[in-house]
Amino acid sequence: MSDSPLSDPTTLPDRPSRRRSWAERLARVESRNVTFLGSHPPFWTEAEGVRVRDAAGRSWLDFGGAFGVAFAGHRNPRVVERITAQAARLIHGMGDIHPPAIKVEFLERLAGLLPWSDARTILGLSGSDAVEAALKTAQLATGRPGIIAFEGAYHGLTLGALATTGRSHFRRPFTDRLTDHARHLPFPTASAEAELALERAGALLAREPIGAVIVEPIQGRGGVRIPPSGFLARLHRCARAGGALLIADEIFTGMGRTGATFACEREGVVPDLICTGKALGGGLPLAACSGSAAVMDAWPSSTGEAIHTSTFLGHPLGCAAGLGFLDALESDRLTDRARTLGSRALEILRSELDGCDGVAEVRGQGLMLGVELGGRGVRAPGAVVAQRALELGLIAMPAGERGEVVELTPPAVLADEELEEGLEILVRAIRAVGAECV
Ligand SMILES: Cc1ncc(COP(=O)(O)O)c(C=O)c1O
Incomplete structure (x- = not known):
């Protein structure tokens, strides 16, 4: 360095x-x-x-993992090596006309991780791109324009994705531009709420031409909100019965972060479409919308003018970085590390914050962890804690609709001492702010 x-x-x-x-x-x-x-x-x-x-010249422990992107660590050597080698040969190709050969290599490797034996993928550059592709796929596959999404969801800010993002802060200024086919249901974090959400989803599916149900298996930016076990599977059945596809937005949760390749896997769910991004590109902009051939073949074969593409689709450097990320994921067993480090972090945080003023809940799966702060004394306490932590040498992110959560999504290459050091700083910041929350 x-x-x-x-x-x-x-x-x-x-x-x-x-x-x-x-x-x-x-x-x-x-x-x-x-x-x-x-x-x-x-x-x-x-x-x-x-x-x-x-x-x-100051330095920090990055427990935000740069919005979850640096799951394999910043400048992972395998990523750097792949990018460097690719840069010496071909920096830009012509995504859908004269495809860069490395796009094939990357798609083959990605297909090996996806839950369908005949996976097909549309690449993009951002999570929003992947969500746009998934929403279009669902429209083509079902012929129905309607979408069910959830309150508190974050699916991106491009116009199609924004219509599904469940936070009025982002939507309100553009309401007139958004499709009026999207419906938002409360996202359940308890069993009774799950029953209600499923009932309402069923009613909507019976009443309206819904073609897509889009959900984060765990709401990330919404504040590490984890639905009750079994909810995703039932939501999938409900979507299927109503003629809609289930889109799992795994842009934050996917590629190992929650201790499984995809968070859906932990729930035994194989959705119709999976969106990935963030960690996938090892730090370069890369995202994907994937599904089985049966679903993805709703798209017509290109006859020379693809109806969904972009200039930089399948960018050689992005694909090289993606291959480097997949090398690291496999060789360094990052998914296992996320599971082990995550349980350890949860244990430490729960024991250190037990009875701490202002702490409402400590929760998480793998290396997606959140501490929810309650009380009336401080507005957006998660943001206040994140700012305090920053002053003490730790990057953590505020999350939740009211900034009530401080979220940790650190790299899985974290050493034990770094984990302890980071958590110690976080606990100090929470104790300082928590006392003001009550
Ligand atoms: C679950 C989820 N979906 C989609 C997105 C949008 O991704 P991007 O910001 O790359 O467009 C994000 C970004 O935070 C996300 O967390």
């Missing part, structure tokens, strides 16, 4: 003036909607494994 070790998180002098100057420069050139500068964010310049460093 550079001459000073990244393993020394907080000893370097904080130089807010320099950070401010990056912030000032950004404010002059980027749309003001994009970056929240009010919290004096660090401007990242380097990252490796679990550590990131900013332009002012």
